[in-house]
Amino acid sequence: MSIKLYGFWRSIASFRVRVALKLKGLAFEETAIDILCGEQFKPGYDAVNPEHVVPTFVHDGYQLFQSMAIMEYLDDIKPAPRLLPEDAKERAYARSLALMTIADAHPLVVPRVRNHLAKAFGADTKAIENWGKHWTTEGLATYERLLGRRVPAPFALGAEPGLADICIAGQVVGAHFLKLELGAFPIVAGLAERCLKMPEFATSHPFEQPGYKTASVHH
Amino acid sequence: MSIKLYGFWRSIASFRVRVALKLKGLAFEETAIDILCGEQFKPGYDAVNPEHVVPTFVHDGYQLFQSMAIMEYLDDIKPAPRLLPEDAKERAYARSLALMTIADAHPLVVPRVRNHLAKAFGADTKAIENWGKHWTTEGLATYERLLGRRVPAPFALGAEPGLADICIAGQVVGAHFLKLELGAFPIVAGLAERCLKMPEFATSHPFEQPGYKTASVHH
Numbered sequence: 001m002s003i004k005l006y007g008f009w010r011s012i013a014s015f016r017v018r019v020a021l022k023l024k025g026l027a028f029e030e031t032a033i034d035i036l037c038g039e040q041f042k043p044g045y046d047a048v049n050p051e052h053v054v055p056t057f058v059h060d061g062y063q064l065f066q067s068m069a070i071m072e073y074l075d076d077i078k079p080a081p082r083l084l085p086e087d088a089k090e091r092a093y094a095r096s097l098a099l100m101t102i103a104d105a106h107p108l109v110v111p112r113v114r115n116h117l118a119k120a121f122g123a124d125t126k127a128i129e130n131w132g133k134h135w136t137t138e139g140l141a142t143y144e145r146l147l148g149r150r151v152p153a154p155f156a157l158g159a160e161p162g163l164a165d166i167c168i169a170g171q172v173v174g175a176h177f178l179k180l181e182l183g184a185f186p187i188v189a190g191l192a193e194r195c196l197k198m199p200e201f202a203t204s205h206p207f208e209q210p211g212y213k214t215a216s217v218h219h
Numbered sequence: 220m221s222i223k224l225y226g227f228w229r230s231i232a233s234f235r236v237r238v239a240l241k242l243k244g245l246a247f248e249e250t251a252i253d254i255l256c257g258e259q260f261k262p263g264y265d266a267v268n269p270e271h272v273v274p275t276f277v278h279d280g281y282q283l284f285q286s287m288a289i290m291e292y293l294d295d296i297k298p299a300p301r302l303l304p305e306d307a308k309e310r311a312y313a314r315s316l317a318l319m320t321i322a323d324a325h326p327l328v329v330p331r332v333r334n335h336l337a338k339a340f341g342a343d344t345k346a347i348e349n350w351g352k353h354w355t356t357e358g359l360a361t362y363e364r365l366l367g368r369r370v371p372a373p374f375a376l377g378a379e380p381g382l383a384d385i386c387i388a389g390q391v392v393g394a395h396f397l398k399l400e401l402g403a404f405p406i407v408a409g410l411a412e413r414c415l416k417m418p419e420f421a422t423s424h425p426f427e428q429p430g431y432k433t434a435s436v437h438h
Contacts, residue, residue: 050364051319062308066322068287069314076307088295089281095288099321100270103285107326120350121340131339145269 003028004058006048008035009209010177012106012170013067014055019166020071022200024078032211035111068102071163083162094157097146097164101171105139109174129178136174143168144185152191161195169195173206222247223277225267227254228428229396231325231389232286233274238385239290241419243297251430254330287321290382302381313376316365316383320390324358328393348397355393362387363404371410380414388414392425 003021005028007014021028033039033054040052049056049065056063057070059077064070075083084091107113109132117123117131147156147168156164172192175182182189195201206212222240224247226233240247252258252273259271268275268284275282276289278296283289294302303310326332328351336342336350366375366387375383391411394401401408414420425431 050368051323051361053323064308064311064315066315066318068318068322069311072314073307073311076310088292089283091295092283092288092292095291096283096285099285099287102318103287103321103326104270104272107323108332113327116350116353117340120346120353121336121342123340127339131335134335134339142270149269 001026002058002060005030006033006045006054006056006058007031008033008054009206009211009215011035011054012173012206013053013102015173015204015206016067016166016170017055017057017070018204019169019201020074020083020163022204023081023083023161023166024074026074026078034211068098068163071098071166075163081160083166085157085162090157094162094164097143097156098167100142100146101139101167105135105142105171106174108135132174133178133180136171136178136180139171140175140180140182140185140188143171143188147187147191151187152194154191154194156191161198161201165191165195166201168192169201172196176205176207220245221277221279224249225252225264225273225275225277226250227252227273228425228430228434230254230273231392231425232272232321234392234423234425235286235385235389236274236276236289237423238388238420239293239302239382241423242300242302242380242385243293245293245297253430287317287382290317290385294382300379302385304376304381309376313381313383316362316375317386319361319365320358320386324354324361324390325393327354351393352397352399355390355397355399358390359394359399359401359404359407362390362407366406366410370406371413373410373413375410380417380420384410384414385420387411388420391415395424395426 003026005017007018007030033045035054039045040054046052048063051065053065055067056065064073071083084094114128117128155161156168168188169192172188196205222245224236226237226249252264254273258264259273265271267282270284272284274286275284283292290302303313333347336347374380375387387407388411391407415424
């Protein structure tokens with residue numbers, strides 16, 4: 001099968017899909033769409049993804065977007081190793097953990113929102129950074145409260161990392177961008193550390209992508 | 220089985236779960252948590268939902284949150300009628316449509332975000348309303364572009380309403396709060412109209428909940 005990913009080094013949703021593909025052992029080719037420069041709005045990319053976001057996943061010509069839909073699809077087409085548990089209650093728990101960042105914390109800090117804060121409220125760089133820190137910290141605190149009620153052993157659902165761990169690690173990657181201290185979130189930090197020691201996670205980290213290195217030279 | 224829902228009249232995520240339960244023909248008892256007054260942060264509710272959001276779904280003592288995780292769980296425990304298609308590609312398409320509002324448009328307009336805009340940027344009522352209109356309109360426009368490439372027939376995935384339709388109708392419910400015109404989004408408006416003609420959707424609408432009527436008297 002042929003798998004193509006349109007992603008971006010800084011995109012946490014792209015990080016999630018990259019990790020999922022690597023955990024599944026699926027080879028893919030990634031094309032960078034620079035969402036900081038507005039490449040996602042150009043006509044060529046509109047044909048690929050009318051939502052104008054990354055990532056887009058293309059499997060033998062079938063186009064799919066939204067990181068969670070992509071990860072669920074990967075579990076459907078290649079069940080082993082599983083990203084979601086078989087038991088319905090456990091699967092629901094995994095999804096609810098994933099959605100805490102996908103549906104609550106992360107949507108608030110993406111480029112289009114940061115740009116609109118500047119436009120609508122005249123927010124400067126510092127104010128936008130504080131906005132990002134606020135919501136990223138809220139997300140970490142929520143995960144810490146939740147994982148405190150069912151401590152990772154050693155991953156969120158048990159012995160192997162899956163959908164929930166990918167998403168929690170992604171929330172911690174967001175903290176890396178903002179250089180946030182994780183001292184107040186020891187359970188989350190421990191889980192993310194275990195994840196990021198694995199090559200599937202480590203090599204998917206934004207700072208390990210070719211685009212990051214190019215961006216660092218330019219800025 | 221016993222099903223309990225902690226919801227709130229104004230919560231679009233609660234609307235989604237209410238519709239899903241009714242489409243499944245599952246009886247449930249709803250308890251209101253007033254998220255405009257901060258009831259979600261009180262210790263009693265923290266024990267139910269440490270994320271401090273609505274809805275929370277409780278099935279024979281099993282607590283679950285995040286509307287999408289709840290709707291997927293309902294499909295697992297009571298497969299008929301299906302909210303998600305059986306085919307993997309179709310299921311992925313349904314999930315990606317659902318996530319466009321769950322993960323992109325809707326998280327930007329919830330009470331905690333509106334409150335933080337006031338706190339962080341001194342945004343007044345009008346500015347916060349404009350923020351809500353901007354993101355709600357963006358969500359509608361995205362759906363219109365997407366559905367234009369595969370026209371609902373008559374629902375997003377075919378003959379029967381499911382997960383995607385519930386979420387698209389929820390985005391339109393958000394437009395109702397803001398009294399937005401839908402003239403620019405005829406495909407979305409048509410789909411939502413078909414949904415909201417069905418009793419499962421109509422009786423789940425925020426304006427049909429007991430809390431709305433009480434709120435209207437007080438404000």
